[in-house]
Amino acid sequence: MSGIPQDVKQLVIYRLDSLPANKKISIGSYGEFSKEELIENVKKENEIGKKIVEIELEFLRAMKEGLLA
Numbered sequence: 001m002s003g004i005p006q007d008v009k010q011l012v013i014y015r016l017d018s019l020p021a022n023k024k025i026s027i028g029s030y031g032e033f034s035k036e037e038l039i040e041n042v043k044k045e046n047e048i049g050k051k052i053v054e055i056e057l058e059f060l061r062a063m064k065e066g067l068l069a
Helices: 006-017 035-044 047-064
Strands: 024-026 032-034
Touching (some): 032 035
């Protein structure tokens, strides 16, 4: 995935912003991140940010296809 489209980035940031501020999210071998750290990584479009976007898009596709209840 090269540059993240602006609308996708905004959607992912909006979803991340809805997370509780006091929770950490584990992203595989990358480690644990706060909501603010996740958002910053998406904005920077670095490796972690791209992984977060990939995870969010997979989740949304699964919901659309009815794979999640």
